[in-house]
Amino acid sequence: MAKRKMKENIIRKTAARLSIPFIQLYALYVIAHGELGPGGGFQGGVILGASVILFILAYGMEEGVNRVKQWKTDVLNSVGVLLYGGIGILCLFLGGKYLQYNVLPVSDPKLASQLGIIGIEIGVGITVAAIMITLFIETARRDEK
């Protein structure tokens, strides 16, 4: 009975549907602009994860788990860290030290450093967003059917 009530809650769903795209856009902005203003991978990742959590809160755990597949978040959990570590190893292979971005093969070492930093910010963002979603889903759901 409680579930049916949840499904009928049109205000909550509409509000979530309207705000989620803007929240996600803002999250991507925060990740991408960490080098210019406040923010970065961690904060942006948290906001991105929060937008998905908002979706699950508005639409219910059942719909949420259907949309956000478990294997996807599981993969993304590790993809971010691997991206971070992978950039470090790439720098090793290019003759630099671990995470020494300015050896990346671009014309200008400053640009290479920027690219490396953006790369690891994206990695942090992916991991943090996926982990936040995982934490919420695993904590809140109870498979009692």
Add this chain to the structure above:
Amino acid sequence: MIIDLILLLILVICAIVAIQMRDLLSAIMLLTVYSLVMTLVWTRLNAVDVAFTEAAVGAGITTVLLIAALSRTQRGEEGDTKLPSSLRVSPRVGLVVVLLTGALLTFGTLDMPDYGDPNAPVNMHVAPYYIEASYHDTGVHNFVTAILASYRGYDTLGETTVIFTAGMGVILLLRRTNQRYKGRVDSGQKKDEREHY
């Protein structure tokens, strides 16, 4: 100046009320208010990156996760929650300890340099180097990002790994019990489990 004092006063009130609160949901809400006010304090201290993190993590995600955890348990305490007598201390002892520690910390602040003093030791050591050279070294305008992602890249990798480990821990602990629970329901032990949970 006066607004800083008001903010700090609100923080202290929130903390005290959150401890006194018997209802856990209200306590969580008070901690959220605490985080939000803390965000303002960080902003007043010009630490916008920290304020951003506090707003997103402290006031946002932590609240949701705590409420999610609360949904697995109960809002109030029940039964005998008293500590064993060997661990029990009089609240007065606690008050004395807290007051002494507070006095000691306040005494410690007397020696501190003025806020924002350019000649303070913390601003004389590596800070000038970061301000002058971080753009040249890393090509990034925001010092905080330059330090976190480049100069202290190992630390940030470690932090990301900590987050990753937290997620793995939750998956290993909770997902397994979720599935075990489900499996038992399927194999017909539903009643036992219902009573147990």
